[in-house]
Amino acid sequence: xxxxxxxxxxxxxxxxxxxxxxxxxxxxxxxxxxxxxxxxxxxxxxxxxxxxxxxxxxxxxxxxxxxxxxxxxxxxxxxxxxxxxxxxxxxxxxxxxxxxxxxxxxxxxxxxxxxxxxxxxxxxxxxxxxxxxxxxxxxxxxxxxxxxxxxxxxxxxxxxxxxxxxxxxxxxxxxxxxxxxxxxxxxxxxxxxxxxxxxxx
Amino acid sequence: xxxxxxxxxxxxxxxxxxxxxxxxxxxxxxxxxxxxxxxxxxxxxxxxxxxxxxxxxxxxxxxxxxxxxxxxxxxxxxxxxxxxxxxxxxxxxxxxxxxxxxxxxxxxxxxxxxxxxxxxxxxxxxxxxxxxxxxxxxxxxxxxxxxxxxxxxxxxxxxxxxxxxxxxxxxxxxxxxxxxxxxxxxxxxxxxxxxxxxxxxxxxxxxxxxxxxxxxxxxxxxxxxxxxxxxxxxxxxxxxxxxxxxxxxxx
Numbered sequence: 001x002x003x004x005x006x007x008x009x010x011x012x013x014x015x016x017x018x019x020x021x022x023x024x025x026x027x028x029x030x031x032x033x034x035x036x037x038x039x040x041x042x043x044x045x046x047x048x049x050x051x052x053x054x055x056x057x058x059x060x061x062x063x064x065x066x067x068x069x070x071x072x073x074x075x076x077x078x079x080x081x082x083x084x085x086x087x088x089x090x091x092x093x094x095x096x097x098x099x100x101x102x103x104x105x106x107x108x109x110x111x112x113x114x115x116x117x118x119x120x121x122x123x124x125x126x127x128x129x130x131x132x133x134x135x136x137x138x139x140x141x142x143x144x145x146x147x148x149x150x151x152x153x154x155x156x157x158x159x160x161x162x163x164x165x166x167x168x169x170x171x172x173x174x175x176x177x178x179x180x181x182x183x184x185x186x187x188x189x190x191x192x193x194x195x196x197x198x199x200x201x
Numbered sequence: 202x203x204x205x206x207x208x209x210x211x212x213x214x215x216x217x218x219x220x221x222x223x224x225x226x227x228x229x230x231x232x233x234x235x236x237x238x239x240x241x242x243x244x245x246x247x248x249x250x251x252x253x254x255x256x257x258x259x260x261x262x263x264x265x266x267x268x269x270x271x272x273x274x275x276x277x278x279x280x281x282x283x284x285x286x287x288x289x290x291x292x293x294x295x296x297x298x299x300x301x302x303x304x305x306x307x308x309x310x311x312x313x314x315x316x317x318x319x320x321x322x323x324x325x326x327x328x329x330x331x332x333x334x335x336x337x338x339x340x341x342x343x344x345x346x347x348x349x350x351x352x353x354x355x356x357x358x359x360x361x362x363x364x365x366x367x368x369x370x371x372x373x374x375x376x377x378x379x380x381x382x383x384x385x386x387x388x389x390x391x392x393x394x395x396x397x398x399x400x401x402x403x404x405x406x407x408x409x410x411x412x413x414x415x416x417x418x419x420x421x422x423x424x425x426x427x428x429x430x431x432x433x434x435x436x437x438x439x440x441x442x443x444x445x446x447x448x449x450x451x452x
Contacts, residue, residue, distance in 0.1 A: 012294070012299075014268075014271060014295060014296065014297040015271055015297055015299065018271050018272045018297060019275065021272070022272075022275070047321070047322055047324065047325065048321065048322050049319075049322060107396045110396065111396060116392070116393075116419060117203070118395075118396060118397055118398045118421060119396055119397070120323065120324050120367050120368075120397065120398070121203065122324065122367065122368060122398050122421075123203050123204060123206050123246065123398070123421065123422070124203070124204045124206070124246055124451040125202065125203045125204070126202070143204065143451040143452070145276070145277055146203075147277070147299075147324040147325075147367075148324065149323065149324065163202060164202075164203055183277070185275070186275065186276055186277045186299060187275070187276075188241070188275050188276055189275075191275065192275060
């Protein structure tokens with residue numbers, strides 16, 4: 001099986017690469033359109049800033065390519081946000097695969113809540129209302145690792161949700177596109193299970 | 202709901218884990234990767250690796266260690282020690298670190314916090330602050346605690362947040378290594394003053410100390426070293442205790 005990790009200027013590709021290797025898969029890290037198109041699976045990781053990431057994708061015409069891909073595709077963290085329509089981070093028009101908006105956590109609202117929540121949302125939180133293809137084998141309230149200051153609102157394509165200040169989309173799914181706001185590559189056995197499920201699609 | 206985090210810290214010297222008392226008298230506690238892997242299996246929420254001997258020549262050794270950790274461990278980890286520039290950060294993140302921690306260099310050059318946050322995102326920039334209380338005031342110390350500055354803890358923490366730090370790792374030098382518990386009042390003041398998460402460090406010696414720092418100081422995470430390395434408290438045992446005490450933890 002050929003698994004491609006999409007290389008761009010916001011990819012934390014190393015951790016995803018190691019997570020795949022622990023599952024016995026050696027991925028290819030590439031931004032070559034031909035290699036991406038011919039891969040069996042494509043993973044789109046990401047840690048960084050939406051605006052500069054989109055600029056980079058445009059400079060390589062990857063913004064045109066990504067929505068056209070037909071094989072199972074997994075966006076992680078910023079990768080998930082970039083698949084949405086628009087991000088408040090840098091007021092950025094994104095790839096539009098999911099017709100959903102990415103907005104910033106309200107730090108002031110967070111401070112007013114009794115638990116005095118923090119932004120970034122950093123740490124382990126539980127998954128609820130799971131109904132996607134790649135969460136099989138997980139149990140309601142299983143914990144996964146999040147690090148983010150922007151979130152995807154709940155939408156028709158939400159396949160798992162988490163609560164921090166507000167309930168938001170922890171996962172999205174539409175056709176061949178799958179996405180996780182958290183980091184499956186850093187989420188212990190539960191995260192490995194999700195990656196394994198994706199590889200088996 | 203987000204959980205309180207338990208973070209074992211591995212002070213690394215030449216690839217081995219070491220631990221001192223109030224920053225002195227180092228003793229060897231074991232292989233860094235082995236310990237890290239064991240903690241991950243036992244339910245640690247994150248790991249923190251601090252290279253306490255990091256010098257320019259040793260930078261490559263640290264990157265190699267980070268690669269080995271990333272290959273072996275499926276939970277997030279933070280790396281620090283001697284980071285002075287955006288280039289240093291870039292090397293460690295490219296090697297597989299999830300977050301980096303900056304201490305002395307950020308105090309000397311606060312602009313580094315701004316640059317690093319812009320370049321890599323605030324979520325991976327942890328500002329470590331070692332502070333000591335002298336006559337009711339908390340003063341920031343640098344160089345592994347050896348140099349006192351006139352900078353006050355709360356002012357520096359706020360500035361770091363404004364410059365784009367994603368998290369503060371606060372070590373009380375008064376408490377470090379004593380096993381008498383975390384400093385509660387200063388930690389509480391920090392968590393009240395900041396909107397970013399605060400990791401409390403220094404002084405953990407009993408399970409109840411974690412309960413205290415979560416309940417009374419609202420710390421987001423508790424960090425400790427020797428109690429874990431020398432098997433005085435197991436991570437699972439600690440989490441079972443915290444759950445029984447109604448503290449929200451994972452596992």
